[in-house]
Amino acid sequence: MPTTIVIFGASGDLTSRKLIPALYNLKRKGRLPEETRIVGFSRTKFSHDQWRADLRETTVKFTKDHFKPDVWDDFADRVYYHAGDIGNAEDFRSLGKFLAELEGGADASRVYYLSTAPRFYEPAIEQLGDAGLACEEGDCERRVVIEKPFGVDLASAKKLNLHVHKAFQEHQVYRIDHYLGKETVQNLFVLRFANAIFEPIWTRQYIDHVQITVAEEVDVGSRAGYYDSAGVVRDMIQNHLLQLLMVTAMEPPARYAADPVRDEKVKVLLAVRPKSPEAIVRDTVRGQYRGYLQADGVPPDSRTATFAAIKLGIDNWRWQGVPFYLRSGKAMSCRTTQIVIQFRQPPHMLFKSGPRTVRDANRLVIQVQPAEGIQLHFQTKVPDAGMTMRQTDLDFNYQKNFGGSIPEAYERLLLDAIEGDASLFARADEVEAAWSICDPILHAWREQDQPTLHAYEPGYWGPTESNEWMHQQGREWFDTCPVLH
Ligand code: BG6
Numbered sequence: 134m135p136t137t138i139v140i141f142g143a144s145g146d147l148t149s150r151k152l153i154p155a156l157y158n159l160k161r162k163g164r165l166p167e168e169t170r171i172v173g174f175s176r177t178k179f180s181h182d183q184w185r186a187d188l189r190e191t192t193v194k195f196t197k198d199h200f201k202p203d204v205w206d207d208f209a210d211r212v213y214y215h216a217g218d219i220g221n222a223e224d225f226r227s228l229g230k231f232l233a234e235l236e237g238g239a240d241a242s243r244v245y246y247l248s249t250a251p252r253f254y255e256p257a258i259e260q261l262g263d264a265g266l267a268c269e270e271g272d273c274e275r276r277v278v279i280e281k282p283f284g285v286d287l288a289s290a291k292k293l294n295l296h297v298h299k300a301f302q303e304h305q306v307y308r309i310d311h312y313l314g315k316e317t318v319q320n321l322f323v324l325r326f327a328n329a330i331f332e333p334i335w336t337r338q339y340i341d342h343v344q345i346t347v348a349e350e351v352d353v354g355s356r357a358g359y360y361d362s363a364g365v366v367r368d369m370i371q372n373h374l375l376q377l378l379m380v381t382a383m384e385p386p387a388r389y390a391a392d393p394v395r396d397e398k399v400k401v402l403l404a405v406r407p408k409s410p411e412a413i414v415r416d417t418v419r420g421q422y423r424g425y426l427q428a429d430g431v432p433p434d435s436r437t438a439t440f441a442a443i444k445l446g447i448d449n450w451r452w453q454g455v456p457f458y459l460r461s462g463k464a465m466s467c468r469t470t471q472i473v474i475q476f477r478q479p480p481h482m483l484f485k486s487g488p489r490t491v492r493d494a495n496r497l498v499i500q501v502q503p504a505e506g507i508q509l510h511f512q513t514k515v516p517d518a519g520m521t522m523r524q525t526d527l528d529f530n531y532q533k534n535f536g537g538s539i540p541e542a543y544e545r546l547l548l549d550a551i552e553g554d555a556s557l558f559a560r561a562d563e564v565e566a567a568w569s570i571c572d573p574i575l576h577a578w579r580e581q582d583q584p585t586l587h588a589y590e591p592g593y594w595g596p597t598e599s600n601e602w603m604h605q606q607g608r609e610w611f612d613t614c615p616v617l618h
């Protein structure tokens with residue numbers, strides 16, 4: 134069935150930087166279903182050709198060596214533009230007419246992609262509903278893809294869900310979190326559920342704790358206007374880190390399909406132990422990098438956290454007593470996203486030389502990016518040195534094993550949206566459960582102004598207090614920048 138992708142916010146940065154390059158790459162790889170059409174919708178007046186020419190320029194820039202003029206020409210033949218205002222019902226009626234003409238009266242599915250500023254999500258959805266563009270007839274499917282942020286707290290996320298459900302049914306709604314489109318995050322499903330050796334030890338009996346770190350070397354740059362009202366919890370933890378937590382901690386789904394997968398993911402969030410205000414002070418660290426207050430658009434007295442470390446407990450049979458440490462920050466040592474499964478020490482220490490601390494025990498490090506791979510750390514006897522041991526590792530690296538480049542997350546997610554597979558998209562209850570975890574933290578930080586907002590130097594692993602906090606719990610952060618080959 135042909136598909137028409139309608140991008141709202143077509144003249145925005147996300148469209149030119151991510152969406153069009155991803156769709157072009159799918160075309161280049163022969164994966165974009167034949168007869169896929171792309172229609173841009175935004176207020177700026179462009180002709181089809183003007184929009185195509187602009188997109189060509191940006192796609193050359195973002196796809197670099199992968200840009201092939203003949204593939205682009207083929208691709209651009211199916212790219213169209215329709216100017217309109219999200220606030221104007223008449224523009225939606227004319228969009229509907231335009232789409233019907235384009236599709237030539239034949240059956241076609243549609244994917245409406247909301248790549249606009251979040252304040253336009255509700256009006257765009259309402260207009261699609263009112264113009265009759267949301268309802269499904271016969272085999273023609275209508276899907277709506279909604280970018281993050283999905284609300285700014287639990288109340289606004291619930292309100293947005295209610296609003297969305299007035300026009301679309303839940304099976305039509307694709308809430309995007311680009312972390313789920315990353316190959317290495319999908320590989321977590323494979324690592325855990327397509328191998329027999331990991332799952333039996335993926336429990337409280339063998340695991341001491343789990344660390345999930347998303348460190349960014351960049352600071353807020355020119356996004357301070359948005360970032361100051363969001364901060365690290367809304368920008369990263371509520372979505373990306375909690376997604377990583379769910380995929381790490383979920384039970385195996387009965388089938389690899391949207392609802393069974395999402396059912397298991399949601400159960401993880403529902404099992405996260407709620408925190409009292411006192412527990413929030415004890416179990417969280419917050420920081421702000423030095424220089425943040427001087428960034429353009431940041432009020433001089435801003436209390437926005439650019440770093441957070443949060444300890445979560447999951448009350449279920451698999452994870453009771455295993456802390457999950459989530460940590461993210463801007464202006465850190467390096468860019469790295471990693472999940473560290475820190476195993477326990479052996480119950481009986483046969484050799485005098487160790488392993489003595491949790492840090493010496495086995496560790497599985499899943500490098501989500503940028504040096505995609507997995508390392509397993511274990512003790513080895515140093516040759517010709519009695520029973521002296523040293524930690525060594527087995528190292529799997531995507532680049533070495535598979536060559537080529539890792540595709541952009543949006544490629545997989547756009548293809549899934551076209552094909553109607555919602556497994557890697559968030560469900561309504563999932564985003565609400567994620568907000569239920571973050572809301573009390575944001576509230577306590579704001580109302581109690583505690584724990585202390587520590588300043589940290591850019592280029593380190595956040596405030597030194599975050600290391601002390603871990604030491605007090607007898608643990609250590611795994612602070613290693615990935616080796617890029
Ligand atoms: C976005 C955040 O969702 O994710 C940004 O808004 C952040 O602040 C980005 O930089 C990180 O994504 P990635 O894929 O580069 O890790």
